[in-house]
Amino acid sequence: MNIKSWFRPFEKISRRHAALISGFWLVLLISFWFIGTSGAKKLFPPPALVWQGFKDLYNEGLVVHIFSSLWLCLQATTISIVFSLFFAYLSPIPAFKPVVKMLSRMRYLPLTGITFYLAMIVRDARTMQIWVLVVFMSLYFITSLMSVFKDIPQQELDHARSLQCSRWEVLWEVVIKGRLDYVIEVLRQNLAITWMMLVTVESILVAAGGLGVLIKNSDKFMNHGRIVALQIVILLVGLGIDWFLDFSRRTLFRYSKL
């Protein structure tokens, strides 16, 4: 084991060593947490308190709340990806391009502005949550999808054209079918922001529970252990979705090497 090589830029190391290094950092972080919070003055809740917070959350139905959030996530993502794909697929057509571009610019609108208008149309809180998320997520998805399609090399379009594809066939083969795997990747790339948005929306527009509601309640109690425990849970669920999306892209699309 040549530890010196671990510090050489661009050095390729074996999987086992890479795992060893990650493990080392993890141990370092955890021990820092234990030692750093053992004194009298505490900036951060000690592990015991977080564990207690976690148990409290569990007893309050953490699992149900997680599934509530995941369900909301699934509903909102499905609707917005359908929307976004529709618009993004229109973007190669000159007559519609400005519309799609304008939609993508709309992501600079603040969340509150959108909720204000939606509140005038939608009454039910759950529906409201979904639509706020749909509007918001769609704008991000459209932006990312557009940039994926814009990055398609001219050669790929020309290749299809030289095989007697009509322009519509080019759109179908190269942009739609040829970039399906990127749709999942776009979901994944935007997951961090949409996941954060989802929890925020849940805490602003309280409806059928969810992780956002738990955060809001913890706020009230000023219970540090609970807040940190919840953050960890939210982080882990987010990472879980990320892993799941990446896994499905690689298993569904063998040609996908991004």
Added chain:
Amino acid sequence: MTYHETSDSILTVENLSVDYDGKKIIQNINFDEKDITRPNKIQGQSIAFVGRSGRGKSTLFRCLSGLEKPKTGKVLLPDMHKHQGEAYPPMKEVGEGDVGFVDQKYTLFRHKTVYQALQFAMRKQKLEKSEKHDKIMVHLRDWGLETVKDQYPNELSGGQRQRTAILEQVLSHTNYIIMDEPFSGLDVGNINNVKSAFKLINESHELNTVIFCTHDIELAVALAESLYVLGYPTLENGRLEPIGTLIKKYDLKSMGLAWHDQLTNRHYDVVEQVKQSILES
């Protein structure tokens, strides 16, 4: 090597020029290729373009294939679609899809396996599914692609990708196939594959035409009937004007150098001349 030059054109280019962002890349390109016939033989033609990098070969090819509209000028081909079966159809301006094009990077559909790609290339032909299958399999075997037929482009080597790209065009049945540097990066065996593809294309229809460019001058002289040097012209002050145009044409068939199986000393003399004129432009 007897042959007869007819008065019918197979490819005419008139006053072609291309600009990119206002910068002239190629200009003043004019040539006319006539069909030639040989006794008891179906003889399509091969036309080679040679020249240094950046002189505009790829740009010219994009125009010849109808993928890019030139700034000025025209590319004319016999209108084979509207006048199917006629020996010499009237000429028309080239359109998208009239000409097969294999680009320098051998682009393929990233979501189609080799087999699916070839199937797609044959989609417009009126053949039974099983006939298409048989045809594809024969070609895959001949081209050494049988073992990779279910692999995607990202799972192929460069040579395999290139052969697939050429095969797609061969099977898609366009009479004209343009290949941008089809021999670059191939091993000896692969070069033979591509050479036999040329032969296959040329010998399957009187008007089938392969247009290619290469940096291997010997191959160009060995395979082509006409060879054009694309380069920068010399101005009166002795400098080169940095806009690509046709500098020289070698009519290898009238020089008696076409269709030889082995290169002779006369071929090598021409190779030297061609190299010289490339260097001077």
